Amino acid sequence: MKKYDLIIIGGGSGGLTAASGAAQFGASVALVEKKNNLGGDCLHAGCVPSKAFITVGKEIHQARKAAEQHNLQLAGDISLAQVNRRVHDAIDDIQEMDDVSRFEEMGVDVYLKEAVFTGPHTVQLGDGEEIEGKRIVIATGSKAVIPPIDNIEALPYFTNETIFDAEELPGHIVCVGGGPVGVELAQVLARLGAKVTIVDNAPRLFPNEEEEIGRRVQSALLEELNFVPNARVEAIEEDKASGLVYAVLSNGEKIKADALLIAAGRRPNTDSLQLGKAGIDPAKDGSIPVKPTLQTKAPHIYAVGDVTGEYAFTHAAGLEGQIVVTNAVFGLRRKVSYSTLPWVFYTEPELFRLGLTEQQAREKHGDSINVYKVNGGDVDRFIAERDKTPLVKIITDKRGKILGAHAAGKNASDWMHEVVAAKAWKKPLRSFSSIVYPYPSRGEILKKAADIYWREKLFDSSATKLLKKYVQTFR
Numbered sequence: 001m002k003k004y005d006l007i008i009i010g011g012g013s014g015g016l017t018a019a020s021g022a023a024q025f026g027a028s029v030a031l032v033e034k035k036n037n038l039g040g041d042c043l044h045a046g047c048v049p050s051k052a053f054i055t056v057g058k059e060i061h062q063a064r065k066a067a068e069q070h071n072l073q074l075a076g077d078i079s080l081a082q083v084n085r086r087v088h089d090a091i092d093d094i095q096e097m098d099d100v101s102r103f104e105e106m107g108v109d110v111y112l113k114e115a116v117f118t119g120p121h122t123v124q125l126g127d128g129e130e131i132e133g134k135r136i137v138i139a140t141g142s143k144a145v146i147p148p149i150d151n152i153e154a155l156p157y158f159t160n161e162t163i164f165d166a167e168e169l170p171g172h173i174v175c176v177g178g179g180p181v182g183v184e185l186a187q188v189l190a191r192l193g194a195k196v197t198i199v200d201n202a203p204r205l206f207p208n209e210e211e212e213i214g215r216r217v218q219s220a221l222l223e224e225l226n227f228v229p230n231a232r233v234e235a236i237e238e239d240k241a242s243g244l245v246y247a248v249l250s251n252g253e254k255i256k257a258d259a260l261l262i263a264a265g266r267r268p269n270t271d272s273l274q275l276g277k278a279g280i281d282p283a284k285d286g287s288i289p290v291k292p293t294l295q296t297k298a299p300h301i302y303a304v305g306d307v308t309g310e311y312a313f314t315h316a317a318g319l320e321g322q323i324v325v326t327n328a329v330f331g332l333r334r335k336v337s338y339s340t341l342p343w344v345f346y347t348e349p350e351l352f353r354l355g356l357t358e359q360q361a362r363e364k365h366g367d368s369i370n371v372y373k374v375n376g377g378d379v380d381r382f383i384a385e386r387d388k389t390p391l392v393k394i395i396t397d398k399r400g401k402i403l404g405a406h407a408a409g410k411n412a413s414d415w416m417h418e419v420v421a422a423k424a425w426k427k428p429l430r431s432f433s434s435i436v437y438p439y440p441s442r443g444e445i446l447k448k449a450a451d452i453y454w455r456e457k458l459f460d461s462s463a464t465k466l467l468k469k470y471v472q473t474f475r
């Protein structure tokens with residue numbers, strides 16, 4: 001039986017980071033992936049295709065808006081097949097970077113086989129060979145949950161795994177779930193020309209995000225699609241006489257539908273791993289509980305990425321993959337920290353999130369916090385662009401330490417990212433005042449927030465009064 005320092009199960013964002021890191025530090029590494037290529041969900045059915053899809057949606061939306069504003073004529077229907085060809089071109093380009101040969105050149109043994117545990121240190125590959133690892137990393141990701149919907153087969157339904165292969169745009173799509181997958185894809189489908197209705201259990205979109213920011217993005221989205229809150233799709237009903245098909249909701253409403261997009265959450269991929277043989281009990285939702293060192297109940301087995309059921313983002317899987325390399329290869333006990341982990345809903349406008357919401361900050365720090373808000377209407381660049389959506393909200397402690405930063409706005413992920421650096425480098429909000437921004441830039445919105453800090457600080461302070469007196473005397 002071949003023996004390795006490290007076996008990594010899953011060739012997606014988490015697994016690839018761990019594999020390249022461990023190999024570069026000289027460990028013998030086996031990477032096991034059940035599909036016939038590397039890259040995982042992010043490359044094949046997640047971040048990359050959805051962002052390529054979103055770009056097409058933006059272009060079309062922009063073209064329509066420009067035509068409307070400048071009395072131009074736009075004609076023709078959009079071909080979903082053509083849109084998806086562009087999506088696949090993006091996947092193919094990035095696939096080259098995640099090619100098996102690249103990892104083999106790093107010294108990694110890549111097995112394109114399904115892994116199943118046969119013991120605490122052993123893994124079977126497909127129905128054949130077994131390999132042994134001193135340490136093992138589980139990075140098997142997650143898949144879309146299909147909620148129970150009676151008679152679901154009466155309508156075509158898509159998930160993130162099939163929508164990027166669809167060829168024809170349905171007339172009316174009911175999107176089950178309005179989380180990040182739902183809102184991002186629903187907005188594009190609406191922009192491509194479908195009628196879209198999101199149905200979600202929650203009372204509003206972005207229920208876990210900073211409320212004011214979430215509401216601002218929600219109201220922009222509702223100009224393009226419909227939203228039914230506090231409801232689930234329970235059944236599909238066919239009216240034989242008219243040939244129409246309806247999605248029947250838990251609130252009694254019926255919506256005529258031509259297809260469903262299922263975006264109702266994820267289930268970690270652990271069901272067929274035989275975790276019991278490795279001494280690991282998954283949680284009820286299939287996730288693998290881990291310590292801050294990313295060790296599972298079996299200390300030589302680690303888990304990273306979506307399979308842990310924590311932060312389901314590629315950059316979280318990457319961060320965890322890096323920590324695991326130091327812990328599994330060097331035997332360290334580094335703990336993962338998510339305090340500077342941002343995330344973004346790539347809708348238009350985008351929703352940017354870092355750290356605590358105001359409510360969370362109040363629960364943790366009581367009233368010892370400050371809240372700074374700036375609207376796009378206070379920033380020349382946004383005014384020039386006639387963009388009234390942007391809103392930034394920053395929460396600090398009384399000394400100005402950044403606790404949370406939130407934004408709604410087109411491309412907010414770009415102009416807000418500086419705040420992540422500030423938080424990571426422990427710079428207080430006021431430090432943005434000393435930065436020179438090229439005029440007019442969108443990032444100035446952060447400087448405006450810092451300026452509020454100084455205004456509040458200096459206004460009424462005895463030092464300011466003294467300074468004023470000095471200036472008057474000096475004159």
Ligand SMILES: Cc1cc2nc3c(=O)[nH]c(=O)nc-3n(C[C@H](O)[C@H](O)[C@H](O)COP(=O)(O)OP(=O)(O)OC[C@H]3O[C@@H](n4cnc5c(N)ncnc54)[C@H](O)[C@@H]3O)c2cc1C
Nearest residue numbers: 010012013014034040041042046115141305306312313314
């Ligand atoms: C539509 C969509 C859009 C998204 N957009 C973003 C985004 O913009 N930004 C962002 O940060 N995140 C985004 N995500 C989330 C992101 O895709 C995931 O968080 C990320 O892919 C998780 O990486 P992972 O390594 O845990 O799992 P994956 O990348 O899914 O990799 C797991 C791999 O393990 C393999 N595997 C599973 N079981 C076995 C087994 N038994 N043996 C061998 N191999 C196995 C799978 O085939 C897969 O290749 C998006 C997700 C979706 C669905």
Ligand SMILES: NC(=O)c1ccc[n+]([C@@H]2O[C@H](COP(=O)([O-])OP(=O)(O)OC[C@H]3O[C@@H](n4cnc5c(N)ncnc54)[C@H](O)[C@@H]3O)[C@@H](O)[C@H]2O)c1
Nearest residue numbers: 147177178179180181182199200201232233264265312344
């Ligand atoms: N931009 C990004 O970074 C990005 C984009 C897409 C996905 N992701 C990651 O992928 C993860 C999964 O996203 P997701 O949107 O699939 O899941 P999610 O769990 O975040 O959201 C699912 C939504 O579906 C609703 N829901 C569940 N069952 C329902 C039902 N039967 N009827 C109606 N509504 C129902 C829930 O209330 C929830 O709002 C996210 O947590 C995120 O971390 C990230």
